[in-house]
Amino acid sequence: VATAVFGSGLLEAIPEEAILALADPDDADGDGVSGRPNWVWDVRKGGNSLGRFGWKSNQPTVEQQVAGAFLGDIGITSSLFPDQNHGAAQDALDAYPSGGEPELDDAKLETVTFYSKTLAVPARRGADDPTALRGKKLFHLAGCAACHAPSFTTGEAEGFRSFPTKPSGPTPICSCTTLAARWRTPAPTTRRTAASGARSRSGASA
Ligand SMILES: [Ca+2]
Numbered sequence: 001v002a003t004a005v006f007g008s009g010l011l012e013a014i015p016e017e018a019i020l021a022l023a024d025p026d027d028a029d030g031d032g033v034s035g036r037p038n039w040v041w042d043v044r045k046g047g048n049s050l051g052r053f054g055w056k057s058n059q060p061t062v063e064q065q066v067a068g069a070f071l072g073d074i075g076i077t078s079s080l081f082p083d084q085n086h087g088a089a090q091d092a093l094d095a096y097p098s099g100g101e102p103e104l105d106d107a108k109l110e111t112v113t114f115y116s117k118t119l120a121v122p123a124r125r126g127a128d129d130p131t132a133l134r135g136k137k138l139f140h141l142a143g144c145a146a147c148h149a150p151s152f153t154t155g156e157a158e159g160f161r162s163f164p165t166k167p168s169g170p171t172p173i174c175s176c177t178t179l180a181a182r183w184r185t186p187a188p189t190t191r192r193t194a195a196s197g198a199r200s201r202s203g204a205s206a
Contacts, residue, residue: 008053008062009117013154016050022149033146043067043080063113070104070112077102078109 020037027034038051042060049060059065067080077084082102086093126132139145 003055005116006119007121008065008119010121010154011052012062012117013156014152015155018152018155019050019052031143031146033143035147062117063109066113066116067104067109070109076104078104079106080109 023035023037025034025036038057039048040051040058040060041047042049043064044061051057051060053059053062053065054068059068064080067078070076070078071081071085075085076099079102084093139148
């Protein structure tokens with residue numbers, strides 16, 4: 001099953017320190033759960049960054065996740081990943097017509113990345129339903145929250161920096177038109193909460 005793709009911009013906007021603070025690699029707090037940050041190659045930065053996306057937290061940014069999927073899933077090169085992803089045994093493929101070098105231009109990469117980052121998290125529903133509340137209680141009782149941190153406060157991030165300060169409240173993450181219009185404006189503080197950051201931790205599974 002493919003992972004959910006909404007809300008990734010919010011996950012990207014969680015400050016690195018907030019994630020690292022939960023790591024507890026040697027289980028110092030003795031709750032039986034130890035998390036270790038996954039430092040991965042960040043192509044655009046040319047150095048390591050905290051892995052946040054993908055089944056193994058092996059992509060540092062939404063952009064690189066998108067470019068990686070273009071290449072790995074559908075064989076489309078981009079400025080981030082300019083080489084076709086086939087091995088030497090398939091070199092004959094190089095003789096076939098190419099879709100350009102790279103095949104995906106930066107404007108399209110940016111557009112798809114922007115879409116992925118700003119696809120809003122569906123509004124919460126039935127949160128006060130007694131059954132849901134019972135489930136919530138069980139979730140905490142069973143220790144799920146040790147890894148699935150119930151909330152985070154986002155810091156500043158490209159694409160989200162232009163929102164007016166809004167410390168709380170269930171407003172949907174954005175209207176994308178508004179966001180697009182303000183895409184490159186300077187940065188007031190933005191505080192938003194994002195749901196579970198399980199993917200940015202490496203816990204018992206996987
Ligand atoms: Ca622990």
